[in-house]
Amino acid sequence: MTKRLYLINTFYLILLAGFLSCAAAPEQVDHELPSPVNIIYFVGDGMGYNHVRAANYFEHGEAGVQVYEQDDWFHAAQATYSAARIDSDGDTIYMNGYAPRTAWQDPRYLRRDYTDSGAAGTALSTGHKTIGGAIGMSMHGDTLTHVAQAAKAIGKSVGIVSSVPLSHATPAAFIAHNHSRHNLREIGRYMLFHTQADLIMAPGHPGYNDDGEAEEMSTRYIGSREIWEQIIANDGRTEFYDGDEILYVQDATGDGRRDPWTFIESREDFIALADGPAPRRVLGIPKVYSTLNQGRMRGQEAEMPFEQPLNENVPTLEEITRASLNVLGQNPEGYFVMIEGGAIDWAGHDNNLARLIEEQIDFNNSVRAAVEWVEENSSWEETLVIVTSDHETGYLTGPNHPEVVADPVVNRGIGVLPEVSWHSGTHTNMLVPFYAKGPGVELFEMFAEEKDPRKGPFLQNTEIAQAIFLMWGKPEIEVHRLNK
Numbered sequence: 001m002t003k004r005l006y007l008i009n010t011f012y013l014i015l016l017a018g019f020l021s022c023a024a025a026p027e028q029v030d031h032e033l034p035s036p037v038n039i040i041y042f043v044g045d046g047m048g049y050n051h052v053r054a055a056n057y058f059e060h061g062e063a064g065v066q067v068y069e070q071d072d073w074f075h076a077a078q079a080t081y082s083a084a085r086i087d088s089d090g091d092t093i094y095m096n097g098y099a100p101r102t103a104w105q106d107p108r109y110l111r112r113d114y115t116d117s118g119a120a121g122t123a124l125s126t127g128h129k130t131i132g133g134a135i136g137m138s139m140h141g142d143t144l145t146h147v148a149q150a151a152k153a154i155g156k157s158v159g160i161v162s163s164v165p166l167s168h169a170t171p172a173a174f175i176a177h178n179h180s181r182h183n184l185r186e187i188g189r190y191m192l193f194h195t196q197a198d199l200i201m202a203p204g205h206p207g208y209n210d211d212g213e214a215e216e217m218s219t220r221y222i223g224s225r226e227i228w229e230q231i232i233a234n235d236g237r238t239e240f241y242d243g244d245e246i247l248y249v250q251d252a253t254g255d256g257r258r259d260p261w262t263f264i265e266s267r268e269d270f271i272a273l274a275d276g277p278a279p280r281r282v283l284g285i286p287k288v289y290s291t292l293n294q295g296r297m298r299g300q301e302a303e304m305p306f307e308q309p310l311n312e313n314v315p316t317l318e319e320i321t322r323a324s325l326n327v328l329g330q331n332p333e334g335y336f337v338m339i340e341g342g343a344i345d346w347a348g349h350d351n352n353l354a355r356l357i358e359e360q361i362d363f364n365n366s367v368r369a370a371v372e373w374v375e376e377n378s379s380w381e382e383t384l385v386i387v388t389s390d391h392e393t394g395y396l397t398g399p400n401h402p403e404v405v406a407d408p409v410v411n412r413g414i415g416v417l418p419e420v421s422w423h424s425g426t427h428t429n430m431l432v433p434f435y436a437k438g439p440g441v442e443l444f445e446m447f448a449e450e451k452d453p454r455k456g457p458f459l460q461n462t463e464i465a466q467a468i469f470l471m472w473g474k475p476e477i478e479v480h481r482l483n484k
């Protein structure tokens with residue numbers, strides 16, 4: 001090769017290398033993950049697509065009318081199955097996941113391998129699938145980190161709100177750690193004395209029954225009568241006695257001082273807290289035992305929704321939502337709150353359409369109250385709102401199931417009960433709705449890569465918390481293996 005040819009080739013090679021280097025240099029894309037100031041995480045316990053549709057038909061005579069069903073919200077379906085359950089012989093039965101094709105072909109399929117609220121709540125809160133009945137614990141008995149703890153680690157406030165008792169499966173699964181959802185007293189004590197929650201608002205009042213009438217009830221949701229007496233003293237104490245044990249409330253603000261609970265119970269107190277300055281740490285237990293309204297007049301439930309008046313002296317979930325967002329919104333660092341429409345599930349277990357529609361409407365009104373809070377006090381650049389469920393309850397379908405597997409309920413117009421049929425008194429393995437609006441929805445879009453023939457893209461229950469940990473970080477929290 002002549003010297004001249006060698007020089008020409010070298011020149012072109014240098015030219016090419018130069019071109020490639022500037023062509024390949026990617027434009028500096030800002031890979032900064034979004035970091036919401038606030039996250040409002042709604043869980044409709046037992047809420048399936050047909051539950052939402054049934055309430056829409058009764059209240060509005062049409063489907064798709066809820067604020068979270070609009071196109072400016074991200075929508076996907078969510079798979080709810082857990083890792084395993086313990087059967088009656090004490091054997092561990094691993095779940096078989098969710099099979100999109102079989103789900104719509106075999107009407108019996110969805111009645112199997114369904115989760116409970118403990119395992120589902122734990123998955124939604126920690127990003128881990130676990131065993132039935134576990135609360136914030138792995139299958140191996142290790143404590144799992146809650147997204148609420150990630151919020152605390154970055155100076156945010158934390159709230160737990162529900163329409164069922166404070167220590168029940170879902171509220172507990174977002175803040176507590178216990179092997180069994182049935183250890184209600186232990187869980188109640190844990191939530192009051194071993195967490196840094198800034199707000200807990202939910203029923204479980206041992207002085208009122210399900211009709212909101214004064215009656216001495218069990219203290220099982222709180223811990224003990226002794227603890228209860230000290231709570232309602234509402235005197236700012238940080239040290240409690242329970243038998244020969246001394247219990248201390250935690251330092252919720254991180255300033256090194258223990259933060260006492262401010263206790264409220266009357267409906268007026270909840271409504272008053274929806275605006276203006278608020279106590280730093282609020283324990284709100286309305287004057288009702290197990291659910292805000294679903295359990296009223298048990299055994300004499302009316303045929304139509306709202307035919308029997310709601311419990312007058314008990315706030316609705318919407319009113320509690322407004323109070324909780326005002327209290328938590330006072331922290332300039334932001335907050336995390338889980339708001340559960342828990343009694344949708346209880347009405348589903350009862351196959352009671354009237355009570356289901358009441359609970360679903362109160363849940364919908366609570367979401368709308370949160371949207372108002374965002375648009376008046378924050379923005380969709382700052383606040384992420386998630387609306388989803390932990391599992392479906394009742395196998396609620398239209399009239400054509402099983403010929404048409406899980407067909408939609410049928411609209412019969414405003415004020416008329418839609419045409420439905422129930423095919424279970426417990427949970428199913430159906431996909432459930434997932435909606436989100438605000439910073440971070442692109443992460444959920446990325447996670448929703450599985451496909452269902454009827455519901456389209458779906459994500460796993462665990463991936464919601466995983467996305468939140470990606471945005472807020474996952475604090476190094478010592479893992480404990482708790483003894484049974």
Ligand SMILES: [Zn+2]
Nearest residue numbers: 046117345393
């Ligand atoms: Zn249930």
